[in-house]
Amino acid sequence: MSKTGIFYGSSGGNTQEIAKQIASKLGVTSENIHDVASVKANDLAPYDVLLFGTSTWGLGDLQDDWEDFIRVLPAADLSDKKVALFGCGDSSTYSDTFCDAMGKIYQAIKGRTTIIGFTDTSGYSFDTSESVIDNQFVGLAIDEDNESNLSEARINNWIEKIKSVI
Numbered sequence: 001m002s003k004t005g006i007f008y009g010s011s012g013g014n015t016q017e018i019a020k021q022i023a024s025k026l027g028v029t030s031e032n033i034h035d036v037a038s039v040k041a042n043d044l045a046p047y048d049v050l051l052f053g054t055s056t057w058g059l060g061d062l063q064d065d066w067e068d069f070i071r072v073l074p075a076a077d078l079s080d081k082k083v084a085l086f087g088c089g090d091s092s093t094y095s096d097t098f099c100d101a102m103g104k105i106y107q108a109i110k111g112r113t114t115i116i117g118f119t120d121t122s123g124y125s126f127d128t129s130e131s132v133i134d135n136q137f138v139g140l141a142i143d144e145d146n147e148s149n150l151s152e153a154r155i156n157n158w159i160e161k162i163k164s165v166i
């Protein structure tokens with residue numbers, strides 16, 4: 001059976017909460033949920049499947065702890081792993097940079113691993129996002145600020161999708 005690790009960065013707690021919900025639905029135990037504020041590249045090694053979660057800050061910036069962690073990613077061997085991305089953003093106030101940080105992680109790892117869990121943009125309302133490639137989000141986009149009522153269904157759909165390939 002594949003071993004899954006969740007690595008998240010969260011400044012206000014939303015992405016952490018989503019990470020916990022994903023973990024509980026996937027049966028990932030708490031010791032396999034990691035805050036990127038306190039991890040090293042080596043901590044990725046034991047896992048076959050990595051779920052990377054970030055919120056977006058500034059105008060399309062990575063969450064602070066991810067700003068540091070993304071610099072250690074080049075030292076990690078991701079070649080035999082599968083990676084799925086999730087992100088929290090605000091599609092109303094930050095409609096031009098919605099969940100951009102998820103797209104930044106995507107750009108940092110693409111070509112070095114197998115990225116799974118792309119999702120449809122239908123049902124979202126925003127102008128532009130770096131996390132959209134070929135009309136799909138590169139992962140799970142969550143908007144706890146405006147659409148928290150949709151989060152659980154979005155998580156469930158995404159989990160069904162990634163479960164079939166991990």
Ligand SMILES: Cc1cc2nc3c(=O)[nH]c(=O)nc-3n(C[C@H](O)[C@H](O)[C@H](O)COP(=O)(O)O)c2cc1C
Pocket residue numbers: 009010011012013014015016054055056057058059060061063088089090091094097098099100144145
């Ligand atoms: C100052 C500030 C800047 C933000 N910038 C963006 C942004 O550029 N794009 C976006 O989608 N969300 C943006 N957000 C919204 C956060 O990403 C959103 O509230 C998220 O749920 C926070 O997650 P966290 O609590 O895990 O850090 C911003 C929020 C604040 C307060």
